[in-house]
């Protein structure tokens with residue numbers, strides 16, 4: 054009796070925690086201005102990708118989730134074979150690191166700049182451990198200059214082969230809420246190729262998926278059953 058009560062208590066306490074972790078730890082998680090992560094969320098499997106970084110990157114910001122880290126290593130190795138030496142500039146950032154960055158940039162650059170370039174704490178993909186800002190020698194300042202490099206051109210052709218998308222494309226601000234960030238890649242895993250092939254931002258891709266599933270439900274309803 055006591056054992057079954059303990060099991061029940063465990064289930065009641067643990068299930069919501071597990072369910073929550075599952076949602077936040079999906080490699081397909083959508084984090085943006087409308088979808089926030091809680092301040093205490095830290096990915097469970099952060100690790101250090103074995104790649105080159107810009108000099109001076111703090112250790113904590115070199116991290117990515119384990120699966121993304123391995124994919125980043127593969128992508129860097131493939132680029133290097135083509136003569137392109139990518140550099141990691143900024144990966145995982147905790148809620149509070151993002152908080153400090155946001156406040157500093159707000160004071161330095163003002164509201165108009167941060168609204169399209171700097172995510173508020175909880176609304177940054179960097180907190181998922183699935184994003185990395187990239188550079189090459191002579192171009193690690195995370196500006197649009199990166200779009201003129203061979204590295205960027207290579208990424209547009211090949212990043213999806215390693216599970217990454219260029220998350221904030223040119224002219225995507227209406228959808229993503231952020232200006233063109235050629236340096237910011239986001240790990241999605243196997244779906245990256247589909248998202249890229251769609252030509253849509255991640256937000257628009259999700260919206261189309263959602264519309265598709267609604268349509269399927271309506272069709273099922275009209276045809277009188279789930280096997281209709």
Ligand SMILES: [Zn+2]
Nearest residue numbers: 184185186237
């Ligand atoms: Zn970024």
